[in-house]
C-alpha cells in the first residue's frame with residue numbers, strides 16, 4: 001500500500017498589513033488587550049485583486065515548484081476554505097483551471113478551520129488506496145471579506161492568506177501516518193455565518209441584520225478548543241504507533257496563543273516544540289496550519305525524518321489531527337519551470353471559452369446540441 005508523502009509546500013500572503021493599533025482606530029479595542037488575550041500583533045488583509053482562488057493558486061504553484069511536479073501530473077485538487085470564491089462553483093475548480101491541472105478532479109471541502117486537516121486526510125486516503133498518485137491540498141482564505149469590521153469580538157482575530165501541500169505516492173513508509181477527524185454539530189451555532197445559505201437565504205433584511213458576517217461565541221469556542229487540541233494530538237500519535245516523545249514538532253491551528261499554550265500543557269510538552277506565528281498572521285482558518293508548516297520549514301525547524309503532528313479545531317464544531325513523518329521533495333525529481341504551464345493554462349482556458357461561444361452560435365444558445 002503506497003504512503004502519501006508531503007513533497008512540496010507553499011504559501012501566499014497578501015501584502016497589506018493591519019496592526020492592532022490600526023484596529024484601535026476602527027473599534028473600541030487596544031494593542032495590549034489583543035496581544036494579551038490572543039497573542040496577535042498584526043494580520044494580513046487581501047488587496048483589491050486578491051481572492052481566495054488567486055491566493056490558493058499562488059500557494060499551490062509554490063508548492064508544485066518545490067515538489068518539482070508539473071500541474072499536468074496532478075490527479076486531485078482539494079481546497080479547504082471557509083471563505084470560498086462562490087457557493088458554487090468550487091474554488092478548487094477555478095484553481096484547477098488556472099494551474100492547468102488538466103487531469104485533476106477538484107472540489108472544496110467545508111470543515112471550517114479544521115478543513116485543512118480533513119482535506120489532508122482525504123487526499124492521503126485517496127493515495128493510500130492506490131486510486132491516485134499526486135494531489136494538491138490547499139487551505140485558502142479571504143476572511144476579511146466576511147468579517148464584521150464593527151464587531152470587536154471577531155474582527156481582531158482573523159487574517160487572510162493561503163498555504164498548500166503537494167502529496168505524492170511512494171511505497172516506502174512516511175508522510176501522513178495517521179489521522180483523527182471529529183465533529184460535534186450540537187455546537188453548530190457557536191461559530192457560524194448564519195445568512196446566505198438555505199436556512200436564511202440572502203435578502204436585504206439578512207444583509208441589514210449582518211447575517212452574512214462571522215458570528216461567534218468566543219468563550220465557548222475557547223473552552224472547546226482547549227479540551228480537544230491535546231486529546232486529538234494524543235490520539236493521532238497513538239494511532240501512528242508513536243509516543244509523544246517521538247514528536248519533534250507540533251504545528252497547531254493558529255487561533256489564539258492561549259489555546260496553543262493549553263495544548264502544550266495538555267501534552268506536557270514545552271512551548272519550544274510548538275510552531276507559533278499567530279502574532280504575524282492572526283487566525284487564517286484553513287490556511288493557518290500550512291502557512292505555519294511553510295515557515296517552520298523555511299526556518300529549518302523541520303528535517304527529513306522528523307515526526308510532527310498537525311492539529312486543528314473550528315466551526316462545526318470540528319477538530320482533528322494528523323501525525324506526519326516528514327520527508328520533503330523526492331530526490332530524483334528534476335527542477336521545473338512553472339510559469340510556462342500557468343501561461344499555457346490561461347491560453348487554453350481562453351480558447352475553451354471562445355470555442356464554447358462559437359459552439360453557442362453554431363447550435364443556437366440554449367438549444368440541445370445533441371438533438
Ligand code: UT7
Pocket residue numbers: 028029030033034037038113152153156216218219220221222225255256283285313314315
Ligand atoms: O478558528 C476558531 C476561531 N475562533 C476562536 O479560536 C475563538 C476562541 N476564543 C477566543 O480566542 C477568545 O474567547 C477571544 C479572544 C475571542 C475573547 O477572549 P476572552 O478572554 O474569552 O474574552 P471575553 O470574550 O471573555 O471578553 C472579556 C472582556 C469583555 O468585557 P467585560 O464584559 O468583561 O466588560 C469583552 O467585552 O473583554 C471585552 N472585549 C474586548 N475588549 C477590548 C471583547 N473583545 C474585545 C476587544 N478589545 N477586541
